[in-house]
Amino acid sequence: MPNFDDSKFQEAFLEEAIDLLENLNTNLLMLEKTPEDPNVINEIFRITHSIKSESALLGYMKISELAHKMEDIFEKVRTGKLYVNAEITNTLCFAYDMLIELISVIQNTGDDSTIDISEHLSQLEDILKKGDKKTVKPVKKEKKVLGLKERALQYKDKAKNLKAEKPPQKTEETKGETLKIKKGTVKSINITFNDFEKSK
Numbered sequence: 001m002p003n004f005d006d007s008k009f010q011e012a013f014l015e016e017a018i019d020l021l022e023n024l025n026t027n028l029l030m031l032e033k034t035p036e037d038p039n040v041i042n043e044i045f046r047i048t049h050s051i052k053s054e055s056a057l058l059g060y061m062k063i064s065e066l067a068h069k070m071e072d073i074f075e076k077v078r079t080g081k082l083y084v085n086a087e088i089t090n091t092l093c094f095a096y097d098m099l100i101e102l103i104s105v106i107q108n109t110g111d112d113s114t115i116d117i118s119e120h121l122s123q124l125e126d127i128l129k130k131g132d133k134k135t136v137k138p139v140k141k142e143k144k145v146l147g148l149k150e151r152a153l154q155y156k157d158k159a160k161n162l163k164a165e166k167p168p169q170k171t172e173e174t175k176g177e178t179l180k181i182k183k184g185t186v187k188s189i190n191i192t193f194n195d196f197e198k199s200k
Contacts, residue, residue: 011017013107014103020051021100021103024051025096036083041074043076044143045075048074051065054070061113062115062117063112069095069121069128070092073092076128082130095120098115
């Protein structure tokens with residue numbers, strides 16, 4: 001749950017997170033076709049790192065913890081300690097589905113702390129342990145992960161639906177003034193005072 005109550009920061013985070021999840025979905029589809037492509041692997045690592053950091057900044061620790069485990073998997077893939085196979089891609093899709101659910105819960109309630117993610121964390125941790133033992137073998141390029149494309153496309157639709165939803169608008173009064181976000185798409189959670197305008 002966030003450490004502060006600021007709907008403007010929450011709105012900015014949700015917008016950024018949904019964009020990141022859409023990008024993650026695209027790259028998971030590409031990973032299925034080219035599991036050894038370093039550009040795809042590095043991009044997924046970057047996305048999961050961003051989700052982890054930005055969610056932690058606002059106190060959404062369930063999202064941060066889940067994204068952190070996904071990031072750890074791709075750190076091992078990048079360093080050759082893990083090779084992408086059907087088990088990994090299916091586990092990542094399972095975790096991705098939960099990230100979508102967590103974002104939806106935050107949009108509706110502002111709090112992700114009541115959602116149980118223990119099963120997802122356990123599956124990701126199992127993958128990491130196998131990487132430590134170097135027991136996960138590379139997948140043959142001709143082997144296809146059944147159902148991954150269909151699931152990923154379904155998740156993409158979910159992400160688009162989330163993007164179409166707008167969280168309730170709130171204003172915060174400070175010494176007789178109201179802070180308003182300027183119109184436009186928020187591209188980063190790194191919000192400064194310049195992103196706001198004062199109006200009486």
